[in-house]
Amino acid sequence: GQQLNQSPQSMFIQEGEDVSMNCTSSSIFNTWLWYKQDPGEGPVLLIALYKAGELTSNGRLTAQFGITRKDSFLNISASIPSDVGIYFCAGQLRGNKLVFGAGTILRVKS
Amino acid sequence: GAVVSQHPSWVICKSGTSVKIECRSLDFQATTMFWYRQFPKQSLMLMATSNEGSKATYEQGVEKDKFLINHASLTLSTLTVTSAHPEDSSFYICSARSAGRSYEQYFGPGTRLTVT
Numbered sequence: 296g297q298q299l300n301q302s303p304q305s306m307f308i309q310e311g312e313d314v315s316m317n318c319t320s321s322s323i324f325n326t327w328l329w330y331k332q333d334p335g336e337g338p339v340l341l342i343a344l345y346k347a348g349e350l351t352s353n354g355r356l357t358a359q360f361g362i363t364r365k366d367s368f369l370n371i372s373a374s375i376p377s378d379v380g381i382y383f384c385a386g387q388l389r390g391n392k393l394v395f396g397a398g399t400i401l402r403v404k405s
Numbered sequence: 406g407a408v409v410s411q412h413p414s415w416v417i418c419k420s421g422t423s424v425k426i427e428c429r430s431l432d433f434q435a436t437t438m439f440w441y442r443q444f445p446k447q448s449l450m451l452m453a454t455s456n457e458g459s460k461a462t463y464e465q466g467v468e469k470d471k472f473l474i475n476h477a478s479l480t481l482s483t484l485t486v487t488s489a490h491p492e493d494s495s496f497y498i499c500s501a502r503s504a505g506r507s508y509e510q511y512f513g514p515g516t517r518l519t520v521t
Contacts, residue, residue, distance in 0.1 A: 328510075335515065337498045337514045337515045338498070338512045339512070391439075393449075393500075394451075
């Protein structure tokens, strides 16, 4: 089945630094989504990308849908302590099923 | 908007008993709901897709007789774990797709199931 390769697996950065994570796939997706999950809670949608090449921002977050439709990246600028959590990329298949990446654990040193 | 709730948030049950988990879309109608399972430090794995008024579609390897799904209305889907065993202990999360915004799924807060 489809798999998403998400990297890095974890990051431990200084507050104020920028963060970048990405996902790649061997399959084409029509939609890429980025979620954040805090411990013991469900994922929260951060950014949804619908078109190849699309670059979308949400506050300090910026994400792009790769032109080949097989990859996406998420950038977080000027990280703050509340950015801590697990970030998941997800590709959407027909039937609206989501395939999730393994997640990137983000830790921020203040 | 787009709030999804789950009940209960956590449950402990004895081996052999059944547990029902509810997933509700609070401020929108959800034609499709999805049920996921997440083990500690792992990603979400789709268990089944639930469409209102029809039978759920289960992913390969998921026992439909063990994980009963009922999507009785546009705002409610339930997952019943039947004859639970300790290996069923996990974090169960539902998501709902808005009828009006076809590409976005909104997740519930999850239910922590512990089977003793």
